[in-house]
Amino acid sequence: MNKATDPQTHSTTPTFPTAPLNTWPVLGWYEGLRQWSGHWARLSGLFDGEPPTPPSVSEPGSSDADDGPTSLDRLLRANLGRATLGISPASLALAYFDWAVHLAVSPGKWQQLVEKGVRKSIRLGNYAVRAHANAGCPACIQPLPQDRRFSSPAWHNWPFNLISQAFLLNQQWWHNATTGISGVSRHHEQVVSFTARQLLDMMSPINFVATNPEVLQSTLQEQGQNLLRGLRHFQADWERAIGGKPPLGAEAYRPGHEVAITPGQVVYRNRLIELIQYTPQTGQVHAEPVLIVPAWIMKYYILDLSPGNSLVNYLVGQGHTVFMISWHNPHSDDRDIGLEDYLRLGVLDALDAIRAIIPNAPVHSVGYCLGGTLLSIAAAYLAREADPILASVTLLAAQTDFTEAGELMLFIDHSQLSYLEDIMWDQGYLDTKQMSGAFQLLRSNDLIWSRLVHEYLMGRREPLNDMMAWNADATRMPYRMHSEYLRRFFLNNDLAEGRYRIGGHPVVLSDIRVPMFVVATETDHVAPWRSVYKIHLIADTEVSFLLTSGGHNAGIVSEPGHDGRHYRLSHRTSDHPYIDPETWFASTTPHEGSWWPAWSEWLRSHSDGLREPPPMGAAEQGYPPLGNAPGSYVLQR
Template sequence: MTEWLNYWQSFLQSTLTVPDTRGERQRSGAVPPLVEVREEIDPPSSADRLLHATMGQFTWGISPAALGLAYADWAFHLAVSPGKWQRLMEKTVRKTVRFAVYAMRGAIDPTCTRCIEPLSQDQRFRGAAWQHWPFNLIYQGFLLQQQWWHNATTGIGGISRHHEQVVSFVARQLLDTVSPVNFIATNPEVLETTVRSGGQNLVHGAFNLIADWERAVGGKPPVGSEAFPPGGRVAVTPGRVVYRNRLIELIQYSPQTEQVYAEPILIVPAWIMKYYILDLSPTNSLVQYLVERGHTVFMISWHNPQAEDRDLGMDDYLRLGVLDAVEAVRTIVPGHKVNAVGYCLGGTLLSIAAAFLARRGDAELNSVTLLAAQTDFTEAGELSLFIDDSQLSYLEDIMWEHGYLDTRQMAGVFQLLRSNDLIWSRVVHEYLMGRREPMTDLMAWNADATRMPYQMHSEYLRRLFLNNDLFEGRYKVDGIPVVLSDIRAPIFVVTTERDHVAPWRSVYKINLIGETDVTFVLTNGGHNAGIVNEPGHIGRHFRIARRAAGEKYIDPDTWVDSTTAMAGSWWPAWAEWLEQCSSGRAAPPPLGAPDKEYSPLGPAPGRYVLER
C-alpha cells in the first residue's frame, strides 16, 4: 500500500509541478525577462464558437462580456466615489427646481426661456408643436434626464476611458429608445397627423412595417432600391473591365476628351460597400467629373466574399487588390506614375501599399489622395467602442460559422452609431407618420453592402484598430514593418466635419509623419455625403491648407481657427492639385493592353458589383 501511495505521489508531482529553472538560467548567465511573455491563448472549441455565434444573432454581434466588464468597472468606481454621488444629488435638486420653475412660468408665458436647450445636432424637438403645453414639459424633462445620465456615466475617477465611453454610449442608446418622439401619445406631430388623417397614417405605417419585415426576413434590399441597379441608373460612366482576379475587377473608364493628363488615376474604394459610391448618378459621380476634366481613371471593384473566401487576409487585399491594380495601370499607361486615391478602408490599405512601395524603392506613385481614411486609430470615434479583446474574440467566433461577417451585422453597428438618424427617425416617419422617404441613389448604395472575410476582418481590427500597428511602425509586410514616413509622394487628405466612422481629428494625424507635403481639406457633411460633394451642391463649404515637408506641426483646433472656410465643393480644388502634379497632356491611352494580358473583359460596371 505504501509503495502504491508513493508511486501516485511522485506521478502527481511530475505532472502538476512546473520545474523551477531560474537557478539554471542564473548559472548559465541568462537574464530573465522583466515581464513574462503571455502564453498563446487556447483556440476556442466548436462549442464555444457555436454558443457565441448563436448569441450574436440576438446581440447584433456585440459581446455581452465586453458590456458586462464596462458596467462592472463603472458601477464599482461609482460606488466608491461619495463625492460623485454628492454632485449627482446636487444636480438632481437643481434640475428638479429648474424644471418646476419652468413649468410654472410656462403656464403663464409659453414664450419663456426654456430650462434646457437641445444639442445642436439634435433635431427631434425643433418643431413648433413641441413648444406648447404639455409637450414642452415632456421633452424638457426628457432632456434633463438625458443630461443627468451623461453626468452619471462620465467624469468618474479610476474608470478606464474605454469603459466610460461604452457605458455612456449604451446609456444614451437606452434613453433614445424611450424618447417622447417615439410614442404616439407623447409626440404632438404624430397626434396631429393621426387626428387629421383619421388614423390612416397608422394604417399606412403598419403596411410599411410589414413590407420592411418581409424584406428583412427574405434578405431583400429596402423598398425602392431596385430602381437603382448598378449599370442602370447608377455606375453608368462608360468603361471596360480590363483585369480580373479572384478579388478584384479593374475598370478603365473611356476617355471623353481629345487629350488627357499623362498620369492616370487609380481609385481604391472601401471593400465594405460597393465601389459605385464614387460613380453614382451622372450628376454626382466623381469618376464622371474626373473623366470630363481630361483624366484617365481606373477603379477597383471588389469581389463580394463567400464562405470559400474565409482565409483571404490583409496581405491578399494588398497584393491581389492594390498592387495588382497598380501593375495593371502601369502596364496600360506605360512610362507614367500613378495618382492613387483611396476612400475609407481603401485609403488605409492604399497608405499601407504606398509605404510598402516606398520601402521597396519603387517610385510608382505620383501622388496619394486619402478620402475619409484613417492611418492612426487611437481616436477612431464611437466605432472604437466595439473594439476590444473581448469584442473581437466574440466577433471572430461569429464570423467562424460562415467564414465572413454578414452585412446585416455590419449595418446594425453603423446604425447604432447614428441611431437617431438611422433608426428612430425612420420609425417615426415611416411607421407612425406613415410616410415613405423617397429612395435616392445614395440610400440605395448604402443598402448594397458586401461581406467581410473572416481572416481579413480579424486582422484589420486587431492590427489596425486595436493595436494601431500601422501608425506606430509595427505593421509588417513580408515580415518587415512598413512605415508611413517613408512615403515621399505628395499627399492630399479629405475629411468631413461630421464623420462618425473616421473622425476628422483622427484623420488629421497624417500630418504627424512630416516627411512629405500634405494638403489637408476639411469639408462639411458626413462620411459619405461629404465625399459625394459635387460642384453646385447648395450649402457646401470646406477648409484647405498645405503643409510642406519639414514645416512645424499645427494642432487641429488651431488649424481650424486659422483656416478660412471657402464656399462650394472641394472637388475643383483637388482636381487643380492633381493637374499641378501632372507632367502634361497626351493622347488617351487605349482601353486595356491586349498584347500584355490586359484585354477588355466586358463593359463597366462588370460582374463583381452585381454579386449578392
C-alpha cells in the same frame, strides 16, 4: 439657460445617408433568432460526439491554434452573437461593473448627483408653473445642437413642452451619472454613457403616440389613416428583411443602368478584384493615369453614382485616364483572405495592369476609407521596395493612425473583438446586417428612432435617392481580413507605430516621399477629421490637407454646384512645423463650394503635360477588355 452636454457627439447632421429600415435592429433580432434555430443542431451535435468543422485559420494574434478557444466555445458565442446583433455581453458587463464599482465608492459623486437631481426637479417645477401660464416662456434646458427631435412648434404647447423638458433634464442627469467618475477607464466610461444614451433614446417621448404631439395631430386629422399606412410600411419592411430583399425603391438605382454608368471596360479580373478602365471623354488626357481604390466594405459606385454626382465622371471629364477597383463580395469560401491578399491581389495587381496598359507613366493613386488605409500601406511598401510607380497619393476620409478613431472605438476591445471573431469564424465572414447595425446605433436618433416615427407613426415614406440605395447595397467582410484589420489597426495601431509587416518586414508610412493630398470631412463619425489630420505626425513628405463640410459619404460626394458646401485647404512641406488641428481650423480660411475643383487643380499641378488617350486595355500584354463597366463583381449579392 443650460445646454445638455455630451462630449461623445459632435456632428450636427447625420454623416451616413439614411439607412433603409430593413436593417432596423428589431428586424435584425428576428433574423438572429431565426438563424439560431438553424444552428442549434450543430451545437447539439457537439454533445453527441459529432465534432464541428475545425477552423481553417488560427485565432488572429495567436502563435498556436491549439491554445485558442475551443470550437464549442466559439460556436456557442457565435450563436449568442446572432441574438445580440454582434454586441458582446461580456464587454458590456465589464464596462458596467467598472462604472458601478467605482461609483459605489464615490460618496462625493453620489452627493453631487443628488444635488443635481434636486436642482433639476426644482427647475422643472418652476418651469411647469410658468409654462402653464405662458406657453411662450423660455425653456429651462436647450437640446444639443444636433438634437432636432423637439424642434417642431407643437412641442412648445402644454403639456408637451413639460414632457420634452423633463426628458432633456433626465438625459443630462444620466450623462452626469455615467461620466466623471474617478478610476473608470475612458473606454468603459464611453461604453456606459453610450448605452445609457441608447436606452434613453429608446424611451424618448417622440417614440410614442400619446406623448408625441405631431403624431397625435396627424392621427386626429387623418382619423388614424397614418397609423394604418405605417403598419403597411412596417409589414413591407419586415417581409423584405426576412426575405433578404433590398428596400423598397432600390430597384430604381441599378448598377449599370441608373447608377455606375460612366462608360468603360473591365480590363483585368482575379479572384478579388475587377479593374475598370474608363473611356476617355477628351481629345487629350493627362500623362499620369488615376487609380481609385475604394473601400471593400462598400460597393465602389459610391464614387460613380448618377452622372451629375459621379466623381469618376468628373475626373474623366477633366481629362484624366481613370481606373477603378471593383471588389469581389466575399462569401464563406473566402474566409482565409487576409489583408496582405487585399494588398497584393488588389492594389499591386491593379498597378501592374496599369503599368502594362500605360507604360512608363507614374500613377496618381486615390484611396477612400478602408481603401485609403490600404493604399497608404501600398505606398509605404512600394517606397520600401524603391518602386517609382506612384506619382501621388490621395486619401479620402481614410485613417492611418487609429488612436482617436471616433465612436466606432466603442465597439473595439479585446472582449468585443473575440466575440466578433467567433461569429465570423462560424460563418466565414461578417454579414452586412451585423455591420449596419453598429453604424446605425452610432446615430440612433437619425437612423432608427426618427425614421421609426416618420415612417411607422406618421405613415410617411420618403423615396430613396441614389446614395440611399447604394447604402443598402452592402458587402461582406472575410473572417481573416476583418480580424486582422480590427486588431492590427483599431486595437493595436500597428500601422502608425511601425509594427505592420509585409513579406516579413515592416512598412513605415514615413518612407513615403510622393506628395499627398488628404481629405477629411467635418462631421465624419467613421473617420473623424482630427484622426485623419494625424497624417501630419506620420508623413515625411509634402501634405495638402483639405477639410470639407459633410459626413463620411456626403462630404466626399460633393459635386460642383452642390448647395451649402465649403472647405478649408492648406499645403505643408516636409520641413514645416506642426500645427495642432484646432489652431489649423481657426487659422485656415474657408472657401465656398465643392472641393473637387481644388483637388483637380492639385492633380494638374503634379502632372507632366498631355498626351493622346491610351488604348482600352492591352491584349498583347495579357490585359484584353473583358466586358463593359460596371463589370460583374459589383452585381454580386
